[in-house]
Amino acid sequence: MKYTKITETPSHYNDLDQMDTKTILQSMNDEDKKIAFAVEKVIPQVSKLVDALSERFEKGGRLFYIGAGTSGRLGVLDASEIPPTFGLPHERVVGIIAGGDTAIRKAVENAEDDTQQAWLDLKAHNINTNDVLVGIAASGTTPYVIGGLKMARAENILTACITNNPGSPVTEAVDIAIAVNVGPEFLTGSTRMKSGTSQKLVLNMISTALMIKIGKVKGNKMVNMQLTNDKLVDRGTRYIVEGLGVDYEEAEKLLKTHGSVKNALEAGPK
Structure with a gap:
């Protein structure tokens, strides 16, 4: 053809x-x-x-x-x-x-x-x-x-x-x-x-x-990204601050405890 x-x-x-x-x-x-x-x-x-x-x-x-x-x-x-x-x-x-x-x-x-x-x-x-x-x-x-x-x-x-x-x-x-x-x-x-x-x-x-x-995004955020450097940890922390209304320090602890933004948002603040 x-x-x-x-x-x-x-x-x-x-x-x-x-x-x-x-x-x-x-x-x-x-x-x-x-x-x-x-x-x-x-x-x-x-x-x-x-x-x-x-x-x-x-x-x-x-x-x-x-x-x-x-x-x-x-x-x-x-x-x-x-x-x-x-x-x-x-x-x-x-x-x-x-x-x-x-x-x-x-x-x-x-x-x-x-x-x-x-x-x-x-x-x-x-x-x-x-x-x-x-x-x-x-x-x-x-x-x-x-x-x-x-x-x-x-x-x-x-x-x-x-x-x-x-x-x-x-x-x-x-x-x-x-x-x-x-x-x-x-x-x-x-x-x-x-x-x-x-x-x-x-x-x-x-x-x-x-x-x-397939559920890898929540709202407009990359909630499953790998936390492989300081920039991404900061980004994830800010997502949690915004999503849960907690302060930055608590958000960072939640992120490090749960390993991902998605898990931290689902677990919520203690």
């Missing part, structure tokens, strides 16, 4: 190397302003995914991200922030990048062209029908991602994708396709720019909405 690869179409701006610094930056910012509006258009698809995810999470299911390059790194980033922010074990949201963890910092040549490796990587985590797999691919053609999604779907695992090319092959390989059309990049083909930013926004929406739905 023929489709237009929007991420490879020429930039709306010419002669970038002749621009002064302010013009470069203003032009980039003008393009960035379009991203949130493009993401807004895919909210129905994101909503469908979050509802399906929360249903499976309540039964012990997990969320897996797979991707290559920038897309893979963004999936790993989102997954890595779940334990400290929401107190879930690392194995509940897992980010896998083509080429393994080495590829987070250094490109691993040809890793994204292997159609079999993603499924091998997923099988190492014992992925099953309780889980959900989200493939991230700006181009929509990454063999590593498409191969993994096709195998997962064949095993009756719910699949979704985040891409920046509507109608691309990855959208045909999933149950839920999230295709964010941000238009051509400021620097032609550089999908770490608008495409990557849009992927980060969608990932924020997916994981944050999921955590809210």
Whole structure:
């Protein structure tokens, strides 16, 4: 099936190397302003995914991200922030990048062209029908991602994708396709720019909405965050001050006694 690869179409701006610094930056910012509006258009698809995810999470299911390059790194980033922010074990949201963890910092040549490796990587985590797999691919053609999604779907695992090319092959390989059309990049083909930013926004929406739905947020507070440094202990203490109406010293004692904001709020003052 023929489709237009929007991420490879020429930039709306010419002669970038002749621009002064302010013009470069203003032009980039003008393009960035379009991203949130493009993401807004895919909210129905994101909503469908979050509802399906929360249903499976309540039964012990997990969320897996797979991707290559920038897309893979963004999936790993989102997954890595779940334990400290929401107190879930690392194995509940897992980010896998083509080429393994080495590829987070250094490109691993040809890793994204292997159609079999993603499924091998997923099988190492014992992925099953309780889980959900989200493939991230700006181009929509990454063999590593498409191969993994096709195998997962064949095993009756719910699949979704985040891409920046509507109608691309990855959208045909999933149950839920999230295709964010941000238009051509400021620097032609550089999908770490608008495409990557849009992927980060969608990932924020997916994981944050999921955590809210499964009870990891109270009001507008991160009540299950890990208390791994002084800043977070202070934040948690202030949440308890606000929630229980106690002074700061008592709130800090409650936090340290009960181990989390949620537990302290539920226990209340003595």
